Amino acid sequence: MDAEEKTLKERYESVLERLDRAVTGAGRKRDEVRLIAVSKLHPAAMVAEVAALGQVDFGENYVQEALEKREELASMGVRNISWHMIGHVQSRKAPLVAGHFALIHTLDSVKLALAMERRLAEQDAIQKVLIEVNVGNESQKSGIDAADLHELCDHVAQECPHLDLQGLMCIPPVFDAGEGARPYFARLRSLAEELRGYTGRALPELSMGMSGDFEWAVLEGATIVRVGTDIFGPRPPKKD
Numbered sequence: 001m002d003a004e005e006k007t008l009k010e011r012y013e014s015v016l017e018r019l020d021r022a023v024t025g026a027g028r029k030r031d032e033v034r035l036i037a038v039s040k041l042h043p044a045a046m047v048a049e050v051a052a053l054g055q056v057d058f059g060e061n062y063v064q065e066a067l068e069k070r071e072e073l074a075s076m077g078v079r080n081i082s083w084h085m086i087g088h089v090q091s092r093k094a095p096l097v098a099g100h101f102a103l104i105h106t107l108d109s110v111k112l113a114l115a116m117e118r119r120l121a122e123q124d125a126i127q128k129v130l131i132e133v134n135v136g137n138e139s140q141k142s143g144i145d146a147a148d149l150h151e152l153c154d155h156v157a158q159e160c161p162h163l164d165l166q167g168l169m170c171i172p173p174v175f176d177a178g179e180g181a182r183p184y185f186a187r188l189r190s191l192a193e194e195l196r197g198y199t200g201r202a203l204p205e206l207s208m209g210m211s212g213d214f215e216w217a218v219l220e221g222a223t224i225v226r227v228g229t230d231i232f233g234p235r236p237p238k239k240d
């Protein structure tokens with residue numbers, strides 16, 4: 001039976017089983033790792049179906065789509081969802097996202113931090129964020145270079161009292177590579193350790209691992225894995 005013939009429920013349950021095995025294999029506890037179901041480009045009805053199976057955390061990449069889907073689900077009566085922004089956020093869209101997500105995984109510049117801080121100060125709201133690190137040093141990828149992490153952390157600590165920095169996130173430069181992604185997960189983990197010393201903050205969260213490699217991320221200490229395809233199936237193409 002290939003992936004397309006399985007039901008959404010079967011795919012979701014098989015991801016939960018893989019996650020259980022990965023956590024046990026890593027000698028960790030299941031409640032140390034949160035699963036985010038990545039629903040970008042999939043309809044609200046599929047989110048509702050997975051939410052009905054008990055899934056709470058959902059991740060979206062595109063601001064407009066995320067906000068629309070959230071409203072659609074609210075109007076369907078599906079409310080106990082924690083929404084995560086896991087896609088790149090342009091500074092001009094900061095006012096649309098700041099204060100509206102359980103966690104924004106993709107803070108990647110001083111400019112974006114300032115734009116979110118301005119909006120949060122107006123609303124008197126606190127927003128939890130992760131810094132996205134470009135662990136592969138790829139020129140066209142989003143995420144901040146590791147060399148600029150201290151500057152961004154200093155900026156957040158000094159100028160952004162409404163941003164609550166919780167840790168780091170990465171997308172490795174290799175896709176569906178399984179163990180091939182592991183060195184990048186190890187790199188994010190050691191960057192987080194270094195930053196804990198530098199900032200004196202707990203920075204507990206490591207958001208890393210997707211459908212093709214999340215077991216390896218769990219082995220390297222992921223506290224959040226982001227799984228799309230292996231739960232929802234192949235994504236329909238993006239219309240813009």
Ligand SMILES: *Cc1c(COP(=O)(O)O)cnc(C)c1O
Pocket residue numbers: 038040061086087171209210211212226227228229230
């Ligand atoms: C799309 C996406 C995912 C999910 O990827 P899959 O390979 O479909 O599991 C995870 N993280 C980010 C940042 C994404 O954009």
